Structures are given as structure tokens and as C-alpha cells.
Amino acid sequence: MVDAARHPNIELLTYTEVKRVEGFIGNFKVLVEEKPRYVLMDRCNGCGACAPVCPIEVPNEFEEGLAPRKAIYIPHSQAVPLRYVIDIDHCIKCYKCVDACGKLDAIDFSQQPKQRWLDVGSIIVATGFDSFDPSELTEYGYGRYDNVITTLELERINNSAGPTAGQIIRPSDKKFPKKVAFIQCVGSRDERFNLYCSGFCCMYTIKNAVQWKLTYPDADITIFYMDIRTPSKGYEEFYRWAREMGIRFIQGRPALITEDPHTGNLFIQAEDVGLGQLIELESELVVLSTAAVPRADTEQMSSILNISRSPGGFFMEYHPKLRPVDSPTDGVFLAGAAQGPKDIPASVAQGSGAAARAARILNAERWEIEPIVAHVWEDRCISAQGKKCGICATKCPYNAIVVEQGKAAEVMPAKCHGCGGCVAECPHNAITQMHFTDAQILAQLHALLAKEPEKKIIAFMCHWCSYGGADNAGTSHFEYPASSRGIRVMCSARQDQDFVYEAFRLGAGMVLVSGCHPQDCHYITGQRVAAERFERLAKRLAEMGISPQRFRVEWISAAEGAKYAQVIREMDEVLRSFDPQALKEENERVRPELERRLRRLTEIPDVAKALEQVYA
Amino acid sequence: MSENGDLRIGVYVCHCGSNIAGVIDPKAVAEYAATLPDVVWATDQLYTCSDPGQRQIQEDIKKYHLNRVVVAACSVRLHEPTFRACVANAGLNPFLFEMANIREQDTWVHSHEPEAALQKAKDIVAAAVAKARFLTPLDMIEVPVTKAAMVIGGGIAGISAALDLADMGIKTYLVEKEPSIGGRMAQLNKTFPTMDCSI
Ligand SMILES: Cc1cc2nc3c(=O)[nH]c(=O)nc-3n(C[C@H](O)[C@H](O)[C@H](O)COP(=O)(O)OP(=O)(O)OC[C@H]3O[C@@H](n4cnc5c(N)ncnc54)[C@H](O)[C@@H]3O)c2cc1C
Ligand code: SF4
Numbered sequence: 001m002v003d004a005a006r007h008p009n010i011e012l013l014t015y016t017e018v019k020r021v022e023g024f025i026g027n028f029k030v031l032v033e034e035k036p037r038y039v040l041m042d043r044c045n046g047c048g049a050c051a052p053v054c055p056i057e058v059p060n061e062f063e064e065g066l067a068p069r070k071a072i073y074i075p076h077s078q079a080v081p082l083r084y085v086i087d088i089d090h091c092i093k094c095y096k097c098v099d100a101c102g103k104l105d106a107i108d109f110s111q112q113p114k115q116r117w118l119d120v121g122s123i124i125v126a127t128g129f130d131s132f133d134p135s136e137l138t139e140y141g142y143g144r145y146d147n148v149i150t151t152l153e154l155e156r157i158n159n160s161a162g163p164t165a166g167q168i169i170r171p172s173d174k175k176f177p178k179k180v181a182f183i184q185c186v187g188s189r190d191e192r193f194n195l196y197c198s199g200f201c202c203m204y205t206i207k208n209a210v211q212w213k214l215t216y217p218d219a220d221i222t223i224f225y226m227d228i229r230t231p232s233k234g235y236e237e238f239y240r241w242a243r244e245m246g247i248r249f250i251q252g253r254p255a256l257i258t259e260d261p262h263t264g265n266l267f268i269q270a271e272d273v274g275l276g277q278l279i280e281l282e283s284e285l286v287v288l289s290t291a292a293v294p295r296a297d298t299e300q301m302s303s304i305l306n307i308s309r310s311p312g313g314f315f316m317e318y319h320p321k322l323r324p325v326d327s328p329t330d331g332v333f334l335a336g337a338a339q340g341p342k343d344i345p346a347s348v349a350q351g352s353g354a355a356a357r358a359a360r361i362l363n364a365e366r367w368e369i370e371p372i373v374a375h376v377w378e379d380r381c382i383s384a385q386g387k388k389c390g391i392c393a394t395k396c397p398y399n400a401i402v403v404e405q406g407k408a409a410e411v412m413p414a415k416c417h418g419c420g421g422c423v424a425e426c427p428h429n430a431i432t433q434m435h436f437t438d439a440q441i442l443a444q445l446h447a448l449l450a451k452e453p454e455k456k457i458i459a460f461m462c463h464w465c466s467y468g469g470a471d472n473a474g475t476s477h478f479e480y481p482a483s484s485r486g487i488r489v490m491c492s493a494r495q496d497q498d499f500v501y502e503a504f505r506l507g508a509g510m511v512l513v514s515g516c517h518p519q520d521c522h523y524i525t526g527q528r529v530a531a532e533r534f535e536r537l538a539k540r541l542a543e544m545g546i547s548p549q550r551f552r553v554e555w556i557s558a559a560e561g562a563k564y565a566q567v568i569r570e571m572d573e574v575l576r577s578f579d580p581q582a583l584k585e586e587n588e589r590v591r592p593e594l595e596r597r598l599r600r601l602t603e604i605p606d607v608a609k610a611l612e613q614v615y616a
Numbered sequence: 617m618s619e620n621g622d623l624r625i626g627v628y629v630c631h632c633g634s635n636i637a638g639v640i641d642p643k644a645v646a647e648y649a650a651t652l653p654d655v656v657w658a659t660d661q662l663y664t665c666s667d668p669g670q671r672q673i674q675e676d677i678k679k680y681h682l683n684r685v686v687v688a689a690c691s692v693r694l695h696e697p698t699f700r701a702c703v704a705n706a707g708l709n710p711f712l713f714e715m716a717n718i719r720e721q722d723t724w725v726h727s728h729e730p731e732a733a734l735q736k737a738k739d740i741v742a743a744a745v746a747k748a749r750f751l752t753p754l755d756m757i758e759v760p761v762t763k764a765a766m767v768i769g770g771g772i773a774g775i776s777a778a779l780d781l782a783d784m785g786i787k788t789y790l791v792e793k794e795p796s797i798g799g800r801m802a803q804l805n806k807t808f809p810t811m812d813c814s815i
Contacts, residue, residue, distance in 0.1 A: 001802070009788055025759065062803060074795070079798075118789055120762055129800070206808070207807070211806060356780070358765050358781060361761060365760075371755060443749065446746065463692075470720065471691045471693060486717075488692065
């Protein structure tokens with residue numbers, strides 16, 4: 001900690017929050033706001049003369065509320081920087097601290113929040129985790145029974161610098177508890193709260209139990225667990241050691257805790273899986289190993305930083321296997337428990353990994369970005385004609401498009417990630433995506449449906465997920481009928497409804513649009529934009545008279561080869577169940593309506609030419 | 617390129633040993649490809665990604681003045697970077713390359729229907745050629761880089777990242793919303809696996 005404060009290349013901005021992030025890889029602008037400390041950093045020397053005279057006492061957050069602090073305080077004795085701060089919400093402005101500070105004159109009640117913009121080439125997000133509030137689990141009585149505490153509270157009680165100076169005492173009568181029980185997976189691996197395993201709580205419980213047992217060899221310690229998870233180096237050995245020293249491990253998740261109000265002791269009811277019977281255990285203290293959960297402000301941070309979240313709510317990495325440190329936004333990296341529960345060794349490793357990933361960019365003079373970006377045809381954009389639009393900008397998950405009425409929409413290539421969502425959403429076909437232009441995609445479609453279109457399934461796929469799923473079906477050799485023909489785009493958001501209309505106009509038997517699952521989207525909200533679009537489209541196609549079974553939408557991950565194969569199998573079966581003649585007639589019936597909807601398609605540059613091709 | 621009347625497309629159909637050739641006849645696909653518009657040269661190769669395979673593409677680019685290249689082989693996710701680099705080395709813009717996946721999405725999943733698999737391979741190649749006709753050369757977008765970093769969060773992960781960056785000579789802002797850095801670790805007593813004190 002002190003190393004970071006002393007390093008000449010590190011500027012420490014404490015009591016500071018990130019308010020806004022603009023720009024792109026290599027060129028971010030970050031607005032930060034320093035909250036007023038009401039204590040001058042350059043005058044305060046941390047002497048501590050002020051706190052004793054302060055009449056206000058409030059629970060100290062650092063001590064998990066187990067000890068008080070004053071309204072003027074340092075969070076703990078090792079704080080970095082060692083500077084006092086005034087908690088203005090509780091301060092009564094008696095100014096006793098000002099007198100105590102005396103000649104140093106370090107207290108300044110006139111301070112205001114200070115904002116500044118900082119230019120950086122890369123950002124590392126290491127905002128950590130919160131602990132689950134176990135009062136939500138009413139059966140354990142946390143908050144109602146004094147002697148049910150969390151492991152974090154125990155960490156403070158069992159700490160020589162903590163509120164009890166390291167004396168283990170229980171809250172109800174300040175006596176030393178001889179019988180203690182730990183309960184694992186509180187809020188983790190529980191369908192009601194969080195499905196995931198928090199990873200490090202098994203180890204920290206064993207650690208606390210071992211430490212307790214080393215100090216008090218007579219202590220009676222029980223750990224209730226679902227499974228013990230100790231997969232890292234040396235951890236299993238540590239667990240063995242705990243068992244050998246006489247700590248009792250019982251497999252079973254307690255169902256209920258009750259309290260004897262006279263003694264303050266607790267009765268734990270659980271099923272002992274090993275014995276196969278219900279047991280009740282009396283304990284003087286119960287310690288809950290609460291889940292690691294995402295910070296309360298994760299959602300706000302994810303929108304400020306434009307990065308997405310995984311199903312559990314933690315920040316999502318670019319690729320779970322191959323790019324575990326990168327966020328989906330280029331130039332923004334993730335480190336530590338912010339990305340998912342992680343212990344200290346793993347957090348340090350990911351911190352170093354993130355530094356190296358960032359340095360790759362920062363040590364380069366210039367950075368190259370793939371040019372598969374959106375491009376506006378200025379003469380087609382109605383905003384340039386003074387009309388109000390701006391749909392593209394609202395659909396862009398990266399704020400890469402600026403629309404000013406009277407001017408054509410402008411794409412900032414360096415900010416554009418090339419999902420193509422705006423291209424498909426523009427009602428005037430005024431945007432295209434380089435390397436995935438309308439002409440290129442329609443030319444593919446045309447070629448694929450040149451012969452016997454009614455016997456074919458056109459499958460639109462996104463590069464990252466459903467195309468990967470189709471590849472996975474291949475590497476797994478999952479056979480499916482050869483009637484499908486794929487067209488790859490980067491994101492399902494690029495799959496224009498006009499492509500679907502055109503496929504049916506050309507007589508395609510079936511159309512599949514596919515992409516990632518919502519939480520896997522490489523382009524933050526691309527899948528959602530597509531999902532909304534295709535929900536509407538499915539209704540419209542049905543209204544037009546296209547049999548609903550002929551159009552299908554599926555979200556398939558790169559690991560779901562079996563699903564991809566199954567979807568095509570099912571679609572093929574449906575296709576075969578149609579009478580070919582009836583299918584042709586249906587196509588003929590809807591063709592005029594499709595042609596009406598597509599009449600402006602050929603105005604798009606190159607499209608007319610792409611559709612001209614005649615195949616032998 | 618639409619305005620470019622002089623398209624010269626080369627098509628390479630890979631056997632991938634028996635991975636493709638065990639199900640369909642790559643030669644038949646190449647012969648079909650040769651009939652497609654603007655294709656001036658089409659051939660089959662045992663392993664297109666091998667050195668000889670790539671060398672042939674590079675030689676053909678010069679010999680036949682190819683200005684678009686289509687490789688029908690495995691997945692884009694596997695070898696697109698390989699072939700982009702290959703054509704770039706022969707002086708062609710890498711975005712004038714197009715890949716047709718006739719392995720993962722054809723022969724590997726339709727081995728029981730070789731006839732249908734062959735027809736599908738032809739369609740896939742026709743689609744790739746159709747796209748290639750509309751490819752345009754693109755340049756990578758170059759942006760400048762500000763040599764400074766921001767680390768948000770001063771727990772152990774953020775401190776580690778900031779120290780590493782700073783040691784590499786990079787100016788680093790370490791932003792912490794609390795009055796002190798340290799995060800959760802500062803609250804812990806002894807820590808596993810070493811059982812030493814945390815700070
Ligand atoms: C009871 C308990 C015991 C544990 N014991 C051990 C152990 O013995 N050994 C071990 O290896 N691990 C242990 N762990 C796990 C350990 O705490 C984590 O591995 C570690 O804290 C993760 O570090 P981090 O930097 O990712 O996150 P954190 O420690 O949570 O730090 C994140 C920092 O970011 C700051 N921050 C958050 N949001 C913002 C924002 N928006 N802007 C600016 N700053 C922000 C926070 O204030 C905090 O300082 C234990 C955990 C618990 C709960
Ligand atoms: S680490 Fe252990 S206690 Fe924590 S959630 Fe996983 S299994 Fe449960």
C-alpha cells in the first residue's frame with residue numbers, strides 16, 4: 001500500500017470517484033470528482049490530535065460497525081494516505097477539531113467537490129466486491145441473534161488492531177466462546193440468491209478455524225459445508241491440516257438456527273449427509289461465510305465504462321477462456337474480484353496481467369484498429385436534410401455516432417466496434433458497415449438461393465457465438481441435414497430485416513436468424529437490439545402470410561454445437577413437412593408485399609448490381 | 617469493386633487431407649468455381665494453410681494478377697488471419713480476401729450425405745465469390761496513444777496493476793473512492809495461504 005503511495009509514477013486519487021468516461025482506446029478522457037475531506041492533504045500530518053476532542057461517535061465501517069469512530073477520523077491506523085477526513089453528514093460543526101489542530105491549520109470547512117478531466121490511454125477496472133447481506137436469509141437469524149456474525153466481522157474481532165484488540169469475544173455477553181460453528185455458502189450456491197460459488201470462502205473459513213484452534217487448542221469448532229473447494233496450490237494440504245488438528249467438518253447445509261434467549265446460545269438444525277440423519281448442534285457463536293457479490297454501484301459503473309456484466313452481475317471479460325483480462329471495450333481491462341470472486345493471489349495475478357495488457361497499448365506510439373466500422377452515406381442521411389432522426393445514435397452501444405440536425409450522422413471510427421446494429425436500424429439505409437455491406441451480404445444471399453431456394457434454410461449467424469456454435473457442431477461431428485446455408489455477420493444486430501424479406505422474396509424455404517445469448521453479446525446491447533427487431537419481424541411476417549414455422553430466432557453460444565445441430569435438424573424436418581407446391585404458392589402470394597417493402601433496397605449503393613448476377 | 621470492371625478472383629479449394637476430400641471432391645468444387653463470374657483462376661490444394669499452399673497463392677497473385685482471393689477450407693475463426701497475412705505479403709490488401717467454410721460447416725457435419733455436401737460446398741464457394749466481387753480495400757485505422765493509465769479501485773488487484781504500470785514507466789492514476797486504499801484485504805487479519813498479516 002505504501003509503495004503505491006510513494007511511487008513517483010503513481011498519482012493517488014483517494015476519496016475520488018469516476019463520473020464520466022469519453023473517448024476510445026489510447027485516447028480516453030475521464031472526469032473524476034474528489035469529494036471534500038474538509039482536511040487539507042498538504043497540511044494534515046496524521047497526528048490525530050483532532051479525533052479525541054470530537055464529540056460525535058458513529059459505527060466504523062472499516063470495523064464492520066463493531067467499534068465506533070469519530071466524525072473526524074482515519075479509517076484505520078494503517079490508512080494510506082494517513083490523512084484525516086470529516087464525515088460531514090455526522091459533523092455538528094462544533095469546531096473543536098479546529099482548535100485541536102491549532103497551528104497546523106489543516107481543517108477547511110469551505111472545501112467543495114473538485115472535478116478534473118484526465119487523459120489516459122487505458123483503464124483498468126479493479127473495483128472489487130461486496131459481501132452478501134445475510135439478514136436476507138431469515139432462517140439464520142443474522143441481525144436478530146447477537147451471536148450470529150459474518151466471517152468479515154470475525155476477521156476484525158480476531159485482529160490485534162481490531163475493536164477488541166484481538167480478544168475473541170462474542171457480542172451478547174463479551175465472553176470468550178468455546179464452541180463455535182461456521183456455516184458455508186451463505187448466499188452462494190443457493191437458487192434464491194446467487195447460483196455461483198464464491199470461491200474463496202471455504203479457504204477463509206478454514207483459515208479462521210485453524211487460527212482459532214492454534215491459539216485455543218481446546219476450542220470446539222464445527223464447519224458446516226456443502227462441498228469444500230480448495231483447488232489452488234497448497235490449499236488442499238491446508239484443509240487436511242485443519243482436519244488433522246481436530247476441526248469438525250459436517251457436510252450439510254443448516255436449515256434453521258434458533259436462539260436460547262437466556263444463554264444467547266444457538267441451536268443449529270442440519271442434515272448430516274455423512275450420517276444420513278438430522279442433527280442439532282448447540283453453539284456459542286455462529287459465523288456465516290457470506291457470498292461475494294457485485295458492488296452496489298456495478299450497474300452504474302458498467303454504464304459509465306461501457307462494459308457489460310456476466311450473469312452473476314460481475315463485470316464480463318471479453319472471452320472467458322482466451323481473453324479473461326480484457327473487457328469487451330478495447331483499452332479497458334479488468335482485475336481482481338470486480339470480474340468475479342477471486343482470492344488475493346488470483347487478484348494480484350490478474351492485476352499484473354491487466355497491467356501488461358494495458359502496457360501493450362501504452363508502450364506503443366500508435367494503435368491500429370480493424371476498419372470494419374460503420375460508414376454513413378451523407379447524401380442518404382435525412383438528418384443532413386434538416387430532418388429529425390438520430391435513430392443510429394440511440395442504437396449504438398458505444399456512443400460512437402454523433403447526430404446534429406442539419407448535418408449527416410457522423411461515425412467516430414475509433415469508437416465504433418463494428419457490430420453493424422446502426423446499419424440495420426437506419427430506416428433510410430443511409431449507413432453501411434465496411435466489409436459487411438448490404439451489397440456484399442445480399443450478393444451472398446443471392447448466390448445461395450440461386451438454385452432450388454425452397455429446399456434451403458438460410459441461417460444468419462453472428463461471428464462470435466452462433467457461427468462459433470456451428471463450428472462447434474463441426475468439430476464435434478454432430479451431423480445435421482445439408483439443407484442449411486449460412487451467412488456470417490459480426491453481430492445479430494447487423495441482421496437487417498430486409499435480408500429476411502429478401503430471402504423470402506427469393507423463395508427461401510426457411511430463415512433462421514441467430515446470435516449470442518444476451519449476456520454473451522460482444523457488443524453490449526447488440527443482441528437485445530436484434531431480439532426486439534426480430535420479435536416484431538416474426539409478427540409482421542405472419543401477418544403477411546408467411547407460415548410462422550418458416551422463420552425462427554435462436555440464441556446459440558459458441559459452445560452450443562449440439563444446439564445448433566438440433567435447431568437445423570428441427571427446421572429441416574418442418575421444411576420437409578411442407579408440400580413443395582404449397583410453399584411455392586405461399587411465396588407467390590407474399591411476393592408483391594415483399595417487393596413493396598423492398599422497393600428502395602436497390603437504391604443502396606452497389607445493391608442493384610449485387611442482385612443482377614445470374615447463376616448457371 | 618463495383619466500379620472496377622477488372623475483377624480477377626482466384627479460388628483455392630482445400631482438401632485438408634481427408635477432412636474435406638474424404639467427403640467431397642475438391643476438384644469438382646474448384647471446377648465449378650472456375651465458372652463463376654470474375655473468377656480467373658481456381659484450383660484445389662492438399663493443405664492451403666501449409667507453406668507450399670500459401671506460397672502458391674502468393675505466386676498466383678503475381679502470375680494471374682489476382683485482385684481478390686477466396687479460400688474454401690476451414691472456419692474463418694481459425695485461419696482468416698493466416699490468409700489475410702498471406703495475401704498482404706503478396707501485396708494485396710488483406711480485406712480483399714474472403715474465406716468459405718466448407719469443413720466445420722459442411723464436410724464435418726454432412727459426411728453421410730456426400731452428394732448434398734458437395735452441392736452445399738459449391739453454394740458456399742459461390743457466396744464467397746459473390747461477396748468477394750464487392751470487397752473493397754480497407755486500411756487499418758491508426759490512432760495516437762496517450763501514455764498514461766487509470767486504475768479504478770485501490771484494492772490489492774488495483775494496487776498490483778498500478779505498481780506494475782508505474783514500474784514500466786507509465787504515469788498511473790490510482791482512483792479510490794474511499795479515504796484510504798487497501799480494499800477488503802486491509803480488513804483481514806492473517807491471510808491464506810501464507811498466514812501472514814495482510815497489509
Ligand atoms: C472474510 C474474508 C476473508 C478473506 N480472507 C482471505 C485470505 O485469507 N486470503 C486471500 O487470498 N483472500 C481472502 N479474501 C478475499 C480477498 O478479500 C479478495 O481476494 C481481495 O480483497 C480482492 O481484491 P480486489 O482488489 O479485487 O477487491 P477489493 O479488496 O474489494 O478492493 C476494491 C477497491 O476498489 C474500491 N472501489 C470500489 N468501487 C469503486 C469505484 N467505483 N471507484 C473507485 N474505487 C472503488 C474499493 O473501495 C476498494 O478499495 C477474504 C475475503 C473475505 C470476505
Ligand atoms: S467457496 Fe466454499 S463456501 Fe464459498 S460458495 Fe464455494 S463452496 Fe460455498
